[in-house]
Amino acid sequence: MSKLMNKHSYEVHSDNVEPLTILSPEGEVVNPDLMPELSDEQLKELMYRMVFTRTWDERAVNLGRQGRLGFYAPVSGQEASMIGSEYALNKEDFICPAYRDMPQIVWHGLPLYQAFLYSRGHQHGGQIPEGVNVLMPQIIIGAQILHATGVAMAFKKRGEKRVAITYTGDGGSSEGDFYEGLNFAGAYKLPAIYVVQNNGYAITTPYSKQTAAQSIAHKALAAGIKGVQVDGMDVLAVVKAVSEAAERGRNGEGATLIELLTYRFRPHSLSDDTTKYRTKDEESEWTQKDPIIRFGKYLDKKGLWTEEDTARVKEEAKAAVNDAIKKAEATEKMTVGGLIDSMFENTPAHLEEQKADF
Amino acid sequence: MAQMNMLEAIRDALRTELKRDDNVMLFGEDVGHTGGVFRVTEGLQKEFGEERVFDTPLAESALAGMAVGLGVQGFRPVAEIQFVGFIYEALDQMFVQAARMRYRSGGRYNSPIVFRTPFGGGVKAAELHTDSLEGLAMQTPGIKVVIPSNPYDAKGLMISAIRDNDPVFFMEHLNLYRAFRAEVPEEEYTIPLGKANVVREGSDVTIVTYGMMVHTSVKAAEELEKEGVKVEVIDLRTLMPLDIDTIVESIKKTNRVIIVQEAQKTSGAAAEVIAQINEKAILHLEAPVLRVAGPDTVYPYAQIEDQWLPTPARIIAGVKKVLDF
Numbered sequence: 001m002s003k004l005m006n007k008h009s010y011e012v013h014s015d016n017v018e019p020l021t022i023l024s025p026e027g028e029v030v031n032p033d034l035m036p037e038l039s040d041e042q043l044k045e046l047m048y049r050m051v052f053t054r055t056w057d058e059r060a061v062n063l064g065r066q067g068r069l070g071f072y073a074p075v076s077g078q079e080a081s082m083i084g085s086e087y088a089l090n091k092e093d094f095i096c097p098a099y100r101d102m103p104q105i106v107w108h109g110l111p112l113y114q115a116f117l118y119s120r121g122h123q124h125g126g127q128i129p130e131g132v133n134v135l136m137p138q139i140i141i142g143a144q145i146l147h148a149t150g151v152a153m154a155f156k157k158r159g160e161k162r163v164a165i166t167y168t169g170d171g172g173s174s175e176g177d178f179y180e181g182l183n184f185a186g187a188y189k190l191p192a193i194y195v196v197q198n199n200g201y202a203i204t205t206p207y208s209k210q211t212a213a214q215s216i217a218h219k220a221l222a223a224g225i226k227g228v229q230v231d232g233m234d235v236l237a238v239v240k241a242v243s244e245a246a247e248r249g250r251n252g253e254g255a256t257l258i259e260l261l262t263y264r265f266r267p268h269s270l271s272d273d274t275t276k277y278r279t280k281d282e283e284s285e286w287t288q289k290d291p292i293i294r295f296g297k298y299l300d301k302k303g304l305w306t307e308e309d310t311a312r313v314k315e316e317a318k319a320a321v322n323d324a325i326k327k328a329e330a331t332e333k334m335t336v337g338g339l340i341d342s343m344f345e346n347t348p349a350h351l352e353e354q355k356a357d358f
Numbered sequence: 359m360a361q362m363n364m365l366e367a368i369r370d371a372l373r374t375e376l377k378r379d380d381n382v383m384l385f386g387e388d389v390g391h392t393g394g395v396f397r398v399t400e401g402l403q404k405e406f407g408e409e410r411v412f413d414t415p416l417a418e419s420a421l422a423g424m425a426v427g428l429g430v431q432g433f434r435p436v437a438e439i440q441f442v443g444f445i446y447e448a449l450d451q452m453f454v455q456a457a458r459m460r461y462r463s464g465g466r467y468n469s470p471i472v473f474r475t476p477f478g479g480g481v482k483a484a485e486l487h488t489d490s491l492e493g494l495a496m497q498t499p500g501i502k503v504v505i506p507s508n509p510y511d512a513k514g515l516m517i518s519a520i521r522d523n524d525p526v527f528f529m530e531h532l533n534l535y536r537a538f539r540a541e542v543p544e545e546e547y548t549i550p551l552g553k554a555n556v557v558r559e560g561s562d563v564t565i566v567t568y569g570m571m572v573h574t575s576v577k578a579a580e581e582l583e584k585e586g587v588k589v590e591v592i593d594l595r596t597l598m599p600l601d602i603d604t605i606v607e608s609i610k611k612t613n614r615v616i617i618v619q620e621a622q623k624t625s626g627a628a629a630e631v632i633a634q635i636n637e638k639a640i641l642h643l644e645a646p647v648l649r650v651a652g653p654d655t656v657y658p659y660a661q662i663e664d665q666w667l668p669t670p671a672r673i674i675a676g677v678k679k680v681l682d683f
Binding site: 094096123124126127128135136140143145146147148149150151152153154155157164176177180181183184187339342343344345348349350351 | 451599
């Protein structure tokens, strides 16, 4: 209490938060007590998925430049946040993603070619297969936060041991929908997990201009839900935090806000230039925290992963991306008639008539 | 048969559906314990429990967005927006998120949601409680727009709206909640969405209208009857989809038509009805189609709302213009 002595009791105050870290940048375990319970196979699976996703991202950026993909938001740098947070879920848990969160919904079950179709502006990209518990990527920043809130309420009302998880960024945490969603989750004690991937920039606007809050995790305090801050470049820390939050949700202990401190190595989208708003020094500082290198060092020490493994996974990923883009390109094109019929369950007469113009 | 006002008829519809389908749930600001600021949902929490009829924190975007998430999971939410002007806070969730769910997911998900809201002038309410915002919704692909004008229709339309697998914006005119009682069957019945109603038959001129203006138009028609003018009055009941066939049938008989709406004149429902008449019935017209509507201002403070809203006198003047053309 000593550090609070000089504060008045009628002032709201909170201590600083230190991000949850399990691995040092050198891949040493610095917090053995917090280590999530994962088998060697599971550890290897996490690495597999991160390497796969990095390769897929590299290929997707190239496909975008060739005009074979449409809007695409690169993910490199955020693999620990994305892969770790999805890996901590059960298949029955439900993901409400933003547009950059393709890896989470693909690893949750959406076929890769559908992710590419979504990027290419094809409606089939959003036709989530039966049994895959995700929504389509959200474009309106923060809107998905409220959908996750509703999904979580559905689980609670039906007494199902499931959680809803949603993702936004540091920019998204300034939206009204963010505060409203957290507040509802607090008031109804919902099994929801609100993940903020704080990658430092909302397109070009830096975190320093986004908020005066001590951290994004602190925003949980006002909503009366649990807030945690996590090293988002440390996949084990991410798995730990999300597993705990999911456990809390399933046990009826309410919602959690998780701030993941991360960085996107690439631009916001394919049409943005990072040199206009980030320094080389900052970029290289974060590159040294590369989640794949860091986790790779840990696995290497345990004798679970080699350079050859990485090379093999990269080849697998390239082949999978090739197959997926070919399948996406071969998918029958949308028609205006089909579009019209997707507006309502039963197409009203005036819309039916409008088909004649096409 | 029971005598009910429109508010009681809506409550009866909500009760009917809560009983019939466990997935139906009602929520909104003050909806649960108190039964809403107009008591439309009064007693329903007691009858069906807090799990299904409940209050929300005060945030329209969140309550509408929560409805979208619940809808994805198979619930059928009836979400109340306390007053029509508050829908601006929820426009993204209502008109983007709910309305596009079926399209964005290629039919995998849908939004079986009813967004209820009171609206409409003439009751000296506070600012932004009375605006007629149906035109905004009519321009939004993927959402239906329903406005009942009487207790019988209100019950049948609400039941249809709740059973519809697409989102419905259900607007309840404040001036009609307790205006009069009418016979309403106690058993369930539906009135199909997209079907207009000829509330008064006539052969000289057609008035196309909806909501409170049905009653103002009937008053005008009764006055005109004394002068020997036989006016047909059509109550649209659903603005999206619009029942143009019933309007065209009437025009074939009367050859003259005016549209009466409480909303501002430009764009909106009346403009859309005229556009469709132009496409489907222009050769049956003996005169241009006129609009009697509010002027293109903000809905005014209570002091002058009675002058602002269309009156029987303005409607009669409009009818005479098309008769004398």
